Amino acid sequence: MKLEPLTTIKKMLPLLTKYKAMILTHYSSFITHILSTSTPAASSPLHPSPKGFIGSILRRKFRGYCSNRGVMASSIKVVQNPDTISYLNQREAAEVDEILMGPLGFSVDQLMELAGLSVATAIAEVYNVKDYNRVLTICGPGNNGGDGLVAARHLYHFGYKPFVCYPKRTAKPLYTGLVTQLESLGIPFLSVDDLPINLSEDFNILVDAMFGFSFHGTPRPPFDDLIRRLVNLQNYNEINQKRSVIASIDIPSGWHVEEGDVVGDGIKPDMLVSLTAPKLCAKKFSGTHHFLGGRFVPPSIIDKFKLHLPPYPGTSMCVRIGKAPQVDISSMRENYISPELKEEDVEPDPYVQFQKWFDDALAAGLKEPNAMALCTAGKDGKPSSRMVLLKGFDKTGFVWYTNYGSRKAKDLSENANASLLFYWDGLNRQVRIEGSVQKVSEEESESYFHSRPRGSQIGAIASKQSSVIPGRDFLHQEYKDLETKYSDGAPIPKPTNWGGYRLKPDFFEFWQGQTSRLHDRLCYFPREADSTSSWKIKRLAP
Ligand SMILES: Cc1cc2nc3c(=O)[nH]c(=O)nc-3n(C[C@H](O)[C@H](O)[C@H](O)COP(=O)(O)O)c2cc1C
Numbered sequence: 001m002k003l004e005p006l007t008t009i010k011k012m013l014p015l016l017t018k019y020k021a022m023i024l025t026h027y028s029s030f031i032t033h034i035l036s037t038s039t040p041a042a043s044s045p046l047h048p049s050p051k052g053f054i055g056s057i058l059r060r061k062f063r064g065y066c067s068n069r070g071v072m073a074s075s076i077k078v079v080q081n082p083d084t085i086s087y088l089n090q091r092e093a094a095e096v097d098e099i100l101m102g103p104l105g106f107s108v109d110q111l112m113e114l115a116g117l118s119v120a121t122a123i124a125e126v127y128n129v130k131d132y133n134r135v136l137t138i139c140g141p142g143n144n145g146g147d148g149l150v151a152a153r154h155l156y157h158f159g160y161k162p163f164v165c166y167p168k169r170t171a172k173p174l175y176t177g178l179v180t181q182l183e184s185l186g187i188p189f190l191s192v193d194d195l196p197i198n199l200s201e202d203f204n205i206l207v208d209a210m211f212g213f214s215f216h217g218t219p220r221p222p223f224d225d226l227i228r229r230l231v232n233l234q235n236y237n238e239i240n241q242k243r244s245v246i247a248s249i250d251i252p253s254g255w256h257v258e259e260g261d262v263v264g265d266g267i268k269p270d271m272l273v274s275l276t277a278p279k280l281c282a283k284k285f286s287g288t289h290h291f292l293g294g295r296f297v298p299p300s301i302i303d304k305f306k307l308h309l310p311p312y313p314g315t316s317m318c319v320r321i322g323k324a325p326q327v328d329i330s331s332m333r334e335n336y337i338s339p340e341l342k343e344e345d346v347e348p349d350p351y352v353q354f355q356k357w358f359d360d361a362l363a364a365g366l367k368e369p370n371a372m373a374l375c376t377a378g379k380d381g382k383p384s385s386r387m388v389l390l391k392g393f394d395k396t397g398f399v400w401y402t403n404y405g406s407r408k409a410k411d412l413s414e415n416a417n418a419s420l421l422f423y424w425d426g427l428n429r430q431v432r433i434e435g436s437v438q439k440v441s442e443e444e445s446e447s448y449f450h451s452r453p454r455g456s457q458i459g460a461i462a463s464k465q466s467s468v469i470p471g472r473d474f475l476h477q478e479y480k481d482l483e484t485k486y487s488d489g490a491p492i493p494k495p496t497n498w499g500g501y502r503l504k505p506d507f508f509e510f511w512q513g514q515t516s517r518l519h520d521r522l523c524y525f526p527r528e529a530d531s532t533s534s535w536k537i538k539r540l541a542p
Contacts, residue, residue, distance in 0.1 A: 082290070082322045086307045087280045090257040093213045096276055096301055104298060109174055111296070112143060114317070115275045116150020118293020119249050120158060122273045122318040123151070123205060126289050127245060129159040132204040136190070138226055140210035140253070141168040147249050147275070148209020149178040156185050163203070165190050167222050192222045199233050200244035206230060208246055208267060210253035213279050219254055227254045230267045247271040251281060260284030273318065277307055293318040336428040336513025341520035343537055350508035350524040350535055351395055354431060357510065361424045373421040374400065376411035376437075384411060390420075391448060397502040398433060399440055401448060403465035404497045412437050418503055428513035435505040445499030450491065457492045458482045509540070518542060 088096065100106045123135075137152040139145035145166065152162040164187055169175065183189070196202050208230060210223050219227055230246055230253075248269040255261050258280040261268070271289040274282050276297055282290065295312050302309065310319045347353040361369035370390040377383040384407060388400040398420055402408060412418065420433040439445075449457060462478040469475060486492050508524040519542035524535040 082283070084308055085292075085310065085321060086277055086305070087283060088213075088277050088305070089280055090213055090216075092305060093257070093276070093279055096297075096305065099301060099304075100296075104300070106296070108143070108146075111294070112146045112174070113150055114296050115147040115249075115294050116152075117154050118275065118291075118295065118317045119147060119151040119207070119247070119273045120154030121316065122271065122289075122291035122293055123155065123207070123247055124158045124160075125291070125318065125320075126271060127205055127247075131243070132245070133159075133161050134163070134203045135160050135205040135207060136163045136165060136195075136199065136203040137207040137209055138230075139164060139166040140212075140215075140223060141170050142212060142214065144209050144212030144215075144249055144251070144253075145170070146175060146178060147212075148207055149175070149182060151207060151209070151249070152187060153178070153181055153185065156182075156187060160205075163188050163190055165192065165195060165226070167192050167226075192226065195229070197229070199229055204244050206233065206244065206246045208248040208253050208269060212250050213257045215251070215253075216257070223253065227267060231265065234268055245270040247273065249273055250275045251279060252285070255281050255284075257281055274321070277305070277309055278321065290320070290322040291318045292321055334428075334513070335515055336519070337515055338428045338512050340514070341510065341512040341522060343522065343539065346510065346522055346537065348535065348537075350505070350510075351393070353510060353524075354393070354433075354508070357424070357427075357429060357431060360427060361422075361429075364424075364426055366424055366426055369422070369424060371422075372398075372400075373423075374408060375419045375421070376408050377415055377417075378411040379414040384408070385421075390422075391500070397435070397504040399444075399500050399502045401445065401498070401500045403460070403463065404439070404499055405467070406465040408466075412501065420503060430509075430511040432507070432509040432511070433503065433505045434507040435503045437501050437503045440500035440502050442499070446494050448500060449494040449498065454486075454492065457494075458486065460498050461492070461495050508535075514542075 097111075100111060101108060135152070135155055137148040137155075139148040149164065149166070152164050155162045162182075164182060166179070166189060169179065179189075199206055210226065211219065218224070233244065233246070246267060246269040248267065248271070250273065251257055252261070252267045252269050252272065254266045260281040261284060268287065269285070270287045271291070272282060272285045272287060273291045273293050275292075275294040278290075278292065292310060295317055297307070297309065301307070310321060312319045347356065358369060368389070371387050372390050373385050374388045375383055375385045386408065388402060388408075390398055391401055392399045416436040416438065418435070418437045420431075422429075422431040422433075424430070449460070452460075458479060462475060462482055506526055510520075510522045510524075512520040514520060521540040521542055523538050523540055525538065527534050527536050
């Protein structure tokens with residue numbers, strides 16, 4: 001298979017999003033809480049703060065560091081082929097619920113809570129809290145309406161500003177309890193008359209929680225009017241290019257559960273969150289974001305209904321089904337929000353400053369904070385970058401290990417000048433380091449080589465780094481042969497063409513992302529003719 005380089009990069013974009021997401025997923029709920037409160041996050045049973053040293057770092061960091069990517073919008077997006085996924089008809093959907101709430105021991109409250117949480121999570125995955133803050137949830141009298149009420153509560157805790165229109169309230173304790181919970185959060189309940197004719201004037205997201213899979217027939221007042229308004233809203237959006245969106249829970253209200261939008265003049269939601277398993281009408285969904293939520297389906301139901309459902313990633317409550325949204329790369333940008341980086345706050349010694357920032361990156365739990373881009377250029381002057389892992393640093397320089405026959409090694413043998421770049425996403429920080437490079441001593445390389453796992457030692461010998469090889473199998477065969485050769489457990493000799501490099505810096509830049517591209521850049525230059533090797537700090541324009 002031949003892949004064009006650009007095609008390969010495009011294919012890798014979702015993976016990049018996924019990796020960034022993994023970091024933020026860990027902290028997203030914490031960050032969200034911080035964003036959603038104007039006062040500092042207090043520890044409470046509902047919002048326990050992380051404890052101890054890491055906790056204090058996280059509190060310190062994540063109060064200050066975030067980007068307005070949308071907080072939750074960063075989470076993992078997994079795309080599933082819709083053709084391989086099972087869809088339920090109305091009878092099967094009802095049967096699944098009956099089994100869950102019968103022999104399997106679930107209560108309706110539990111299922112509603114998990115459904116509403118899935119919906120809120122899916123919304124937050126796609127629509128960032130800054131640009132899509134005002135959410136109107138339109139709730140019907142049944143379970144679908146209950147899911148909407150729960151979703152509104154979670155969206156509140158995710159930092160959104162929810163409003164609820166619940167014109168036909170159900171008098172059962174489950175529903176009155178949900179209303180009380182929302183009222184206690186100060187979430188406004190709006191009557192149909194309170195709503196503007198054009199819903200997109202006041203709201204960024206309209207959650208359609210009117211009718212679920214058990215509904216049949218024709219919607220009656222006031223839901224017929226509300227559905228009409230959602231349809232009109234789309235026409236209005238098209239004319240005015242206004243960015244208000246509709247998210248339907250399980251079934252777009254007014255659609256036939258199996259046939260979809262039969263007449264063709266119904267709601268066309270931008271997002272559909274199918275619950276438990278998609279219903280047949282979801283095949284007709286043509287919006288951008290189809291998610292599955294309701295991560296509680298046990299294997300017995302999967303087996304009974306022969307369901308093919310996508311696996312949920314990590315701890316996520318929802319998973320994307322269908323096409324990945326088309327991304328306009330030119331519109332992808334972050335607005336960094338971080339504490340200011342002032343001259344008086346940084347250390348006079350850049351090594352100490354680096355240690356501080358490195359410790360912050362560690363404490364924030366970033367993946368491989370020691371990964372750095374190494375840029376070299378040989379005698380032809382053509383620069384070349386690749387990632388390597390920092391394996392140590394002190395006043396003598398920054399060390400990494402590699403193959404002395406590689407392209408970078410060839411470059412460095414011709415031109416010792418090189419640069420290192422660290423980017424710590426999640427902290428909105430980058431560090432640039434420039435200087436000249438020398439090989440570390442053989443003893444240092446020996447000692448590090450033998451500290452590595454045996455597999456890595458064999459791998460280092462097997463790979464003639466940067467040389468062309470006939471295929472994957474070739475490498476694996478080399479590895480196998482070496483594994484056999486060294487199977488007696490005796491020490492593996494370090495190959496002579498493998499070892500470390502040390503870059504001795506003559507320049508550092510500490511970069512802290514800020515709003516409106518007014519980033520902080522503090523640079524360290526060695527003081528000229530100064531035998532004490534002190535540094536002067538200068539600020540550069542961003
Ligand atoms: C996160 C990350 C860390 C890496 N660490 C190293 C490393 O420490 N040493 C190394 O030789 N290659 C490392 N690599 C692989 C290099 O990026 C590169 O593919 C390899 O060194 C060959 O580069 P060259 O042909 O320019 O010499 C790493 C790659 C990644 C993505």
